[in-house]
Amino acid sequence: MIPGRTERDATSWSKGKLRELLVGITVENEAGHCEVSELKQVEGEASCSSRKGKLIFFYEWNIKLGWKGNVNVSKKKGDGDILKDLMKTAGTAKVREALGDYLKALKTEFTTGMILPTKALSTQELTVKRKPSENTLQAHALSPVALGVRIPTVALHMTELFDTTVEQLYGIFTVKDLVQKFSKAPAVLEAEKGGKFQMFDGNITGEYIELLKNSKIIMKWRCRNWPEEHYATVALNFVPTLGQTELQLDCKGVPVCKEENMKFCWQKQHFEEIKGLLQLPTLNG
Incomplete structure (x- = not known):
């Protein structure tokens, strides 16, 4: 842990709070009535860290809601679409309002330790099944609501000199056997x-966006403990410099609370390990 900084994981608390705020939301108009009946999926991460006297909140969630509805008209074609439209408009507005309440609670309830008891959450998982009457159509649908909550991120720029050629250094990042040697762990690479790609036994995963042989690599890049589906963009530039190669690393989209971890990963687990690999006679032979 970084000196002078504390961090609390709010993921478990957040899942309970989101269920409490979202399950039971109702919307209606003259055409029908809809109710959010359950959380089909709640994936993501939330945390609060204290840094230099300031609280920094980190959150990203991907949520799918299950909802049920009754149409207040006789059965006819298109009644299901009426309910879908109602959820897309009024329903979405209420969901966003509830998410605003979640963020307020994260910044007040969670930080002051007023965490809701877990046993109270079980009642929120119950769903009420309505029996349709003769002139009522009951609709069941899964309504995905992707919450791309904006999270604070930082950009990193690092440079390092290596006693090798650009060809060899480029290969260390794109040849499976060499990646496994410097990372000392299984790797999967499709260098195109x-x-x-997967490195460090799956702890780092991503996708190659661009490869300019012996010149540049651009990747979508993430650590396993980052929020689901959140990727940084990593660009590696290989620059020949007086018999050496300068590696220029530019990284955008790193979660603020993972900044130090990212620096450590590249400096200690990449740069230093690659330099150790370059000293091996088998590599140069």
Whole structure:
């Protein structure tokens, strides 16, 4: 942990709070009535860290809501679409309002330790099944609401000199055997545009966006403990410099609370390990 900084994981608390705020939301008009009946999916992460006397909140969630509805008209074609439109308009507005309440609670309830008891959450999982009458159509649908909550991110720029050629250094990042040697862990690489990769036994995953041989690599890049589907963009530039190679690292989209971890990852687990690999006679032979 960084000196002078504390961090609290709000993920578990947030899942309970989101369920409390979202399940039971109702919207209606003259055509029908809809109710959010359950959280089909709640994936993501939230935390609060104290840094230099300031509180920094980190959150990103991907949520799918299950909802049920009754149409207040006789059965006819298109009644299901009426309910879908109602959820897309009024329903979405209420969901966003509830998310605003969640953020307020994260910044007040959670930080002061007023965490809701977990046993109270079980009642929120119950759903009420209505029996349709003769002139009522009951609709069931899964309504995905992707919450791309904006999270605070930082950009990193690092440079490092290596006693090797650009060809060899480029290969260390794109040849499976060499990646496994410096990372000392299993790796999967598809070194081509759109190809996937896994390094450090799956702790780092991503996708190659662009590869200019012996010159540049651009990747979508994430750590396993980052929020679901959140990627940074990593660009590696290989610059020949007086018999050496300068590696220029530019990284955008790193979650603020993971900044130090990211620096450590590249400095200690990449740069220093690659320099150790370059000293091996088998590599140069």
